[in-house]
Amino acid sequence: MDGNRIENQIFTETYAIHELLSDSTMGTWQADYSLTELEFRSIRGGGSSVNNFANGLLLTTIGFGLNLLAKGLSFLFDLPQEIYSGEWCTLAIGVILTIVFYSLGYFVKSERKVLIKKIEAYFKDAPKQKGIVQGARV
Numbered sequence: 001m002d003g004n005r006i007e008n009q010i011f012t013e014t015y016a017i018h019e020l021l022s023d024s025t026m027g028t029w030q031a032d033y034s035l036t037e038l039e040f041r042s043i044r045g046g047g048s049s050v051n052n053f054a055n056g057l058l059l060t061t062i063g064f065g066l067n068l069l070a071k072g073l074s075f076l077f078d079l080p081q082e083i084y085s086g087e088w089c090t091l092a093i094g095v096i097l098t099i100v101f102y103s104l105g106y107f108v109k110s111e112r113k114v115l116i117k118k119i120e121a122y123f124k125d126a127p128k129q130k131g132i133v134q135g136a137r138v
Contacts (some may be wrong), residue, residue, distance in 0.1 A: 010101050039115050054101035061094030069112035 068091060071081040 026130060027130060028128055028130050030067060030123065031126050033119055033122050033126075035119075041117050042111045048105055048107050048108055050101055051105035051110075054098055055104055057094065057101060058098045061091065061098055064094060065091055 068083055068087055071083050073083045
């Protein structure tokens with residue numbers, strides 16, 4: 001017998017071996033972040049109202065731009081439709097306002113952004129540990 005190893009022995013009695021690990025492997029783990037229901041609702045709720053408005057404005061501007069594109073492509077079917085300068089101005093204003101509101105949304109502090117930064121900082125600073133991950137106990 002060499003230390004904890006037993007080789008080439010014949011056992012005639014039953015021996016109880018406590019805390020014997022089988023199927024053990026190396027693993028890495030990190031402490032969990034305790035997410036409260038309020039924090040979960042804040043994350044799930046989406047962005048700020050400024051970003052939500054910017055999203056709506058973007059979709060409206062894209063829809064208006066597609067309408068202008070359709071008018072512009074109508075010449076392919078020999079049915080040219082005039083695009084008025086007011087329509088171009090409206091499209092430009094939509095693009096500019098969309099950029100302005102997305103920029104505001106980037107700088108406006110929201111509960112969601114604060115919480116995400118808090119969670120990111122937690123996992124960045126939480127120590128990772130390596131060790132034996134225990135398999136089934138016999």
